[in-house]
Amino acid sequence: MIPEDHPRYKSLVMREHLAECARKGIVSLEGLTAHGRGEAFDYLLGEKTTDPALKAARTAAAFLITAKKPVFSVNGNTAALAASLIADLQCVSGIDVEVNLFHRTEERMDKITRFLESAGVRVLKGTAERLVPLTHDRALCLRNGIFSADVVFVPLEDGDRCEALVKMGKRVITVDLNPLSRTSRTASLTIVDEVTRAIPHISHFFEHMTLMDAEELISCHENRTYLKAALDEIAGRLKYALD
């Protein structure tokens, strides 16, 4: 049992929850390692949403509001960490949700779909086709989902696939705690924040944004500034970390 007054309580509970989800076959073993990488960067960022990350979340809401067909691509870690938050975002925005996995098996697809549905998420169904310019099963997605989306919201994404989606002409919004990852650098918009903090911010901004605000935010947006701000935050914190 983790004591509730532990300074890093939330992070430790999340870690145990993910291990439990790995035992159930929702999270892959590779997903646990990826979560650890995220934990380290979150630790360096102070385990809180920075001002630039909040602005990025606001810009993400703007992208979603102005999109013709936004799709939320959910993997095992995102489902395990944020199922009810995904349901909330879908409720306010109507966004389509597609389960799309890097370590894809039919069993995991089913488990994650049922896990999301039990949290109130409406999940796109259909037969996946090889429509993303990648080799093997990583090319699979739904024709009426990611393939026809103009904006794809895909937290915790792999660099290769992020790049492939951008090449397909899509606007890709990601959530990634590593400001230096290929995903962070390649995405149209990167929210450098922990996924369970970022999604509720997007839902909130979506509810309170006009179309005019959204268009202005998008017009002056530059992804590199969010990444640079996150690096500056980390470097600034390291400077006095041992004092």
Next chain:
Amino acid sequence: MIPEDHPRYKSLVMREHLAECARKGIVSLEGLTAHGRGEAFDYLLGEKTTDPALKAARTAAAFLITAKKPVFSVNGNTAALAASLIADLQCVSGIDVEVNLFHRTEERMDKITRFLESAGVRVLKGTAERLVPLTHDRALCLRNGIFSADVVFVPLEDGDRCEALVKMGKRVITVDLNPLSRTSRTASLTIVDEVTRAIPHISHFFEHMTLMDAEELISCHENRTYLKAALDEIAGRLKYALD
């Protein structure tokens, strides 16, 4: 298959190997997440041994040479990553090796012991007793192993246990990629490096060090300088990381 010319080939192979060891029950699910945290810090350190980390490895060899009874405490991750390197260090230094796990089950103890033995490591046997001032099974160690050691070499250690060993009056040497972790700050000596790079350095220095060199190294050693140097290295690299 990870292509051999991938710039992060070694790191990716290691990640897959650990996932495989988790499937076999040698590495715990929590160990996979911990490995991810290490990966992130190693990435920030440039995935190479820095000069201060090399000096720390040299000092570790000095501690081992001058020890009356040094013991190497091995957990699942260390065994999975470095079994043959542990055998090499034992060969040059004669150090006793005790398997000591945070997520302890008899099954994992047996599996890890057999894994190490198959790599040529001589593993201490006996009945573990509650001799470390911690609650539950985390107190367990061997009376003729860690309990009677004056120097404990314990890479990838938990903060609580590191602190408890120091309180028992032992000199604790650790390997930890996070220069800010409680383990790093609490240990007598922290090598901020990846464990498969650090152990061969210690073996090499052990073979080529006189007792006089060792005593001089120990006399002028201050752990904080290694941690500060690692933070400076990370901060320096972040500064130009996006350029």
